[in-house]
Amino acid sequence: MPSVSKPAARRASFRWLDRSFAVAGGMAALVSFGLFAWLIRDLVRLGMPRISWEFLTAEVADAGRSGGIGPVLVSSVLILVCCLGLAIPLGTGCALWLAEYARRGSVPARLVTGGVDLLASVPSIVFGLFGMVFFGQTLRMGFSILSGGLTLACMILPMLVRTTLSALEALPADLRPAAAGLGMTRSTTIAKVLLPAALPGIVIGVTLGIGRALSETAALIFTSGYSTRWPETLSDSGRALSVHIYDLALNVANGGPMASSSALVLLALILVVNSAAVTLSERWLLKRHQTS
């Protein structure tokens, strides 16, 4: 009898396992979904009442307890512009070199890839330390929007390199011999054929980079600083939106309500940027799927 009952018992135990996978998994999915809903609901409940055009454009008053976030938004945008101004050429150039010039698997190529991977692992607070001494002190930028933007550029660089590289590698292999057959030089091929073809991938990378840069706080505290005045030049100190939230939550008594409104604005911005990235990449993948 044991030879009969043993498989039966095992089957029963796996039926039990199947059921517990379904229940536990469903609960876990529910938890992760519920968490997102909870986060959004709380932020909307705490932050929504003060959101208005006035709030988005007015000056910061009383250390942030009243007024709006106008200068903070402007500073954030300026920091982002500086960041992309350095990161896009550097990231695209590096990816182009890796994909088109370096021999795959050669020592220089592996060193550069390794360096970029390692850069991706550096914690953001360390970027802040580095930016403070390198851009702020060595390059004499002090606490400035420029210094913050450039620090962020170093931070999002690996992301740009990776997405651009994978976009270039995913291009049809016959583009390059076809361009060579038309007598195009390598630089013309890159400028007229490869870059336009890889543009969707680059755009997605940049969009993700914008999301990452907008959400960064730790790298900015010691580089772009805390000033809440309207920035006039790039060498002014300017407070990014995320730093504003951090400062209100940690250093300002009764800063909570304004912090939650700012957090809601930041979250909305990030969600828009990131859903744009997701939609773009899905649409692009679909199109490639249909044409190939």
Place this chain on the structure above:
Amino acid sequence: MGLLALVAGGMVLLIIGYLLTNAWPAIQAGRLGGFFTDTKWQPGSQRDPRFGVVSMLTASFLVTFLAVALALPVGLACAIFHRFYAPPVLERWNRRMLELLIGVPAVVFGFWGLMVVVPLLIRLAPGTPGQSLLAGSIVLGFMILPIITLTSQAALQAVPAAQLQAAAGLGMGRARTIWCVVLPAAKGGIGTGVLLALARAIGETMAVVLVCGNIPQIPKSLFDPVRPITSTIALEMGYATASHKALLFCAGLILVLCTALLVGWISFRRADSDPGTGGA
């Protein structure tokens, strides 16, 4: 082009170089000994300045591991559910939501933790400050949950269909296929996801600085306030001078070392498992 690549690839060396030069005064003065043995951190004290990083290292590791311990079971269960149980529509929307959740700024998580999780903990355990090791782990766990779920799901999806068909051919049920075939085959990928999450968690600053309580001590219970290493840098860099500053740069170096080790481990494992197919 090569120059740009050189700049991009060499950036990390520049960063490490700058950390080292700025940390050098402390290393040269032989302060590193006390750095790792002294349990007290009182940099501002005039009479007896002490720079021991032990309590903060402990806090960093505890918060990180607790966060992973909280997030891994939930994330893995969620990934299994998505891959084998959920209808495709649900899976698609939930995956999208997780992708968006990855992008939620750490400072927003931290702020939400401060406004929601901390009061909840105070209600659960009256008499405690609320801002604690546990609060930090919960918020950090929430933050890395999408990373673990998505990487585990990718690992489950990477199991070759032939293995699933073979299991079906042997008459194995769904649960048995998952338990005996899929999970062993996907073990490597799941492990990589956990390492990624660890690297992200240990370097995280904003989420922990707002909810951990920021008292440098070795915690005796889950409800004790702690101060991880990243918070210390963020809180003290603004006013630190001389040797205090150099020691904060040392702390930064330790962080880079930790994440670099984790990333090195990940690429080592990838290189290891690449030649074989399926990883089983």
